[in-house]
Structures are given as C-alpha cells and as structure tokens.
Amino acid sequence: MPTITRGVRDFLATGPLAHLVTLDSDGSPQITLVAAGLDGDDLVFASFTDQHKLDNIRRDPRVALSFQAKEYAGNGLHPYLVIEGRGRVSDGGALQVMDDLAPYYIGPGATFPMRNLPPGYVTRVTIERVYGVGPWREEQAG
DSSP states (O other), X not given: OXXXXXXXXXXXXXOOOEEEEEEOTTSOEEEEEEXXXXXXXXXXXXXXXXXXXXXXXXXXXXXXXXEEOSOOOSSSSOOEEEEEEEEEEEESOHHHHHHHHHHHHTOTTOOOSOOSOOOOEEEEEEEXXXXXXXXXXXXXXX
C-alpha cells in the first residue's frame, strides 16, 4: 500500500470530481462521475441507490479514479491524480459520507443538501497505486 502523501491529501481537499472506472462483466470499462475523498488511508464515495458501478465492484473490485484539478494557472500539463485500488461495498452510511465530503465540494461548514434519502451504499477503496502530474509526483519520487 502506497503512502498517501500530504500533496495527495491537499489536492483531494480541493474537491475535484472523480471519473470512476469499473469493469463490466465482459471486461469493458464502465465510467461514472463520483464525489470522493479520503477516510484515513482509504478512498471513499457513496451512492444512495444500488447502481451498475456497485454491481461491477462487487463482482470485480479493481477500480481506478481519475481526478482533475479545478484550476491551474501554471505551464505544462493540467494537474491530475489517478488512484488505483480495490473497492468494497457496504450497505448504509451514504448520507454520512456525503456530509463528510460536502465541505470539500460545496463549501466550509456545508452538509449534503438532500436529507430524506435511503441509507444507500458506501464504497471504500484500498489504495494500491497513486500517480499523475502535480506536487504528489515529486513527493513520491523523492
């Protein structure tokens, strides 16, 4: 398991949306957009309904998430971060995860705006690889 550096944590705290890649039963990629963040050294995201992506993770836990920086004023490639790992889906707790992520995606002190929702599902990803272009690249190379 790689070390989750300060640069990775700081980047994810800016609230970039993630493109989540799971694998369909025929091996083809299925891609969806998720709000995700760290809980300790795991990446977490939630869903209020049982969706195709969750079926894929239950069958084959390999996932990849690609995050793009919201803003960039520098030269060169736009900063991005890719996390690969293995996901596990559990029942319930979606609203708590979305409340935990809300300050990053909506603003300081925010909670998820919709409250009357089913318990949903939480996916935790054990991180196996981190790469991309940004300060985290230099931290890992050093």
